[in-house]
Amino acid sequence: MQKKERYQSLLNYFRAQQPEPETELHYTNxxxxxxxxxxxxxxxxxxxxxxxxxxxxxxxxxxxxxxxxxxxxxxxxxxxxxxxxxxxxxxxxxxxxxxxxxxxxxxxxxxxxxxxxxxxxxxxxxxxxxxNAPAMAVDTHVFRVSKRLGLVSQTAKTPLEVEKQLVKNIPQEDIPKAHHWLILHGRYVCLARSPKCGSCEITAWCRYYEKKHPISPKNT
DNA sequence: ATCCCGAGGG
DNA sequence: CCCTCTGGAT
The missing domain is CATH 1.10.340.30 (Hypothetical protein; domain 2)
Structure with missing residues (x-):
């Protein structure tokens, strides 16, 4: 699957799930x-x-x-x-x-x-x-999920590398929301230790899932 | 034992 | 690049 298609599919999915994601930290200013x-x-x-x-x-x-x-x-x-x-x-x-x-x-x-x-x-x-600036904060969730979903290269080693690749490929107006989408997915579905692949709806686009559930090479 | 919306300093 | 800081949940 091409990179652009992967991005579009995933962004569309997240947008449908949660059009306006917000921080879960409590604050008033x-x-x-x-x-x-x-x-x-x-x-x-x-x-x-x-x-x-x-x-x-x-x-x-x-x-x-x-x-x-x-x-x-x-x-x-x-x-x-x-x-x-x-x-x-x-x-x-x-x-x-x-x-x-x-x-x-x-x-x-x-x-x-x-x-x-x-x-x-x-x-x-x-x-x-x-x-609302097009800045992508890469925390532990964004780092892990971006790599698992194949949004960034598997060889990316630092948060800064991941940040640059995400910023380059996500439409500017979607970046603040994408930040939250990736975090929420990481927090509630794509957990670090035991990801809930069984209830995950985007395994079709997931590199991590691909690797864990390889398709048997029947007729190649 | 590993992880959680990392930063500062050597 | 590495290390330390350092509490609570799983």
Missing amino acids: PYELLVAVILSAQCTDKRVNMVTPALFERFPTPAHLAASHFDEVFPLIKSISYPNNKAKHLIGMAQMLVNEFNSEVPAGVETLQKLPGVGRKTANVIASVVY
């Missing part, structure tokens, strides 16, 4: 999303959503967070991964927002990456979700 995405590194969205309500109540704006102390932030995020690093990153991030960006979340990926705790993946999430 760009600042809250930025905090939630920083917290989500190597942690499930569900667990992040358990700590953010108290966090947002205590620190409703970047100024509140910027003026806080490590010992005020740490206890509130203690139950998620890397609370030590993340507490420091959150405060530093808020201070930079206040001091350099007038307490607003900047739009550009390059600028976003200057914020403490914000790497390429987080910057791409903000750019695409908040500003």
Whole structure:
């Protein structure tokens, strides 16, 4: 199957399933999303959503967070991964927002990456979700699912490689949605350890499934 | 033992 | 490129 056809088939399927996918992180403004995405590194969205309500109540704006102390932030995020690093990153991030960006979340990926705790993946999430920019954030789900579905080359080794190939092949206006489609498929169907191929509706286009269920070469 | 919407530093 | 950070679920 040709690459273009594979992309079109899969995008059509996902669009039919969920025309307007959304983040499962809970937030009400760009600042809250930025905090939630920083917290989500190597942690499930569900667990992040358990700590953010108290966090947002205590620190409703970047100024509140910027003026806080490590010992005020740490206890509130203690139950998620890397609370030590993340507490420091959150405060530093808020201070930079206040001091350099007038307490607003900047739009550009390059600028976003200057914020403490914000790497390429987080910057791409903000750019695409908040500003609807054609930026593809490649997290563990997008990385795994893209390779299994044959959207990118099987030899791709880094998230950046996968990102470039996806951006090149997905229509610009679909990129923010495709990001969520791939994540949701990865989270609920195409699981890392034991993917639910039995209930998956797109195995016909899946390289991983092909490999696991090879068609016997009868008459070739 | 492996995974979860990674980032920073060596 | 590698390593460390580091909690909870499966």
